[in-house]
Amino acid sequence: MLELRHLSKQWDHRPLLSDVNLRIDAGETVALLGASGSGKSTLLKMVAGLEMPESGSVWFDGKDITALPPEQRGFALMFQDFALFPHLDVLHNVAFGLVEQGMRKPVARAQALEMLERFGLGGHAKARVWTLSGGEQQRVALARALITQPRALLLDEPFSALDAQLREQLRVEFCDRIREAGMTAILVTHDETEARAMAQRAWALEAGQLKQLW
Ligand SMILES: Nc1ncnc2c1ncn2[C@@H]1O[C@H](COP(=O)(O)OP(=O)(O)OP(=O)(O)O)[C@@H](O)[C@H]1O
Ligand SMILES: [Mg+2]
Structure with a gap:
């Protein structure tokens, strides 16, 4: 609570x-x-x-x-202006929090990919975040927020x-x-x-x- x-x-x-x-x-x-x-x-x-x-x-x-x-x-925070990392691709954006928590990179990336697929974003894994639409960027931001539980x-x-x-x-x-x-x-x-x-x-x-x- x-x-x-x-x-x-x-x-x-x-x-x-x-x-x-x-x-x-x-x-x-x-x-x-x-x-x-x-x-x-x-x-x-x-x-x-x-x-x-x-x-x-x-x-x-x-x-x-x-x-x-x-x-x-x-706690995970999500603001209106996405705040994704522009220099990273979608997969690395989502994996970021897990790596920060000490998870090995290949494991973190595999989990991130699974999450992206669940969100219907698997096809965008290698894309730079700024090439995505606003809605797609918000979905990525939510995936990134939720993956760290x-x-x-x-x-x-x-x-x-x-x-x-x-x-x-x-x-x-x-x-x-x-x-x-x-x-x-x-x-x-x-x-x-x-x-x-x-x-x-x-x-x-x-x-x-x-x-x-x-
Ligand atoms: N560091 C600060 N700490 C507290 N209040 C601040 C700070 N900086 C600005 N303020 C002022 O506090 C008030 C409330 O700001 P806040 O961003 O919380 O409002 P809000 O309800 O989220 O507004 P909005 O709907 O426009 O986002 C504003 O008048 C703002 O200018
Ligand atoms: Mg506000």
């Missing part, structure tokens, strides 16, 4: 988050909505360990992880750079994959329809507070 306890943070003398509390069960996908600038990305970065709260704590499975650096949290998946507007039709298609696909992996996920989005399609529960961030929508 992922838990946020009394998180607070100011920015520019303005309370960005004030006493935010949230509990997310294992295997659950929740959505975080809210206007631009309301602090959604900041909240996600606190969960990831990229931003520190001024007060409050982040807990995972009964442990206080507030002071734990991002790489020790075992993270403890939670943090998605910050993962589809906002894509057109409406592709967004809808990827929404369904991502949902299936996240469910398949039994993953705990937080989806930050502007789009309530997207949130309804993907998340069991949702909150809006307004004036530094979370209001439950469903």
Whole structure:
């Protein structure tokens, strides 16, 4: 279980988050909505360990992880601007996290290829990532995030750079994959329809507070 306890943070003398509390069960996908600038990305970065709260704590499975650096949290992050490595081909992008975890390269590549095939991207394994379409790049990014079997998946507007039709298609696909992996996920989005399609529960961030929508 992922838990946020009394998180607070100011920015520019303005309370960005004030006493935010949230509990997310294992295997659950929740959505975080809210206007631009309301602090959604900041909240996600606190969960990831990229931003520190001024007060409050982040807990995972009964442990206080507030002071734990991002790489020790075992969470995977995915942003709208893909953030794949442009100098690597698709296969090496997906294998990267496994090699970082100490897996031997040939084993990591074999697993990455298997994952790409499952995602319908096997034919693109040797392609440079910048030759892929936006939707394909997001699929590669998800494959790369899931292959390391993270403890939670943090998605910050993962589809906002894509057109409406592709967004809808990827929404369904991502949902299936996240469910398949039994993953705990937080989806930050502007789009309530997207949130309804993907998340069991949702909150809006307004004036530094979370209001439950469903
Ligand atoms: N390092 C920082 N830490 C905290 N807040 C910051 C930082 N840098 C900028 N801010 C400000 O905090 C506010 C919230 O930013 P944040 O990116 O969390 O909003 P958001 O809800 O994700 O918005 P969007 O929907 O546009 O992505 C903004 O006004 C932003 O300018
Ligand atoms: Mg944001």
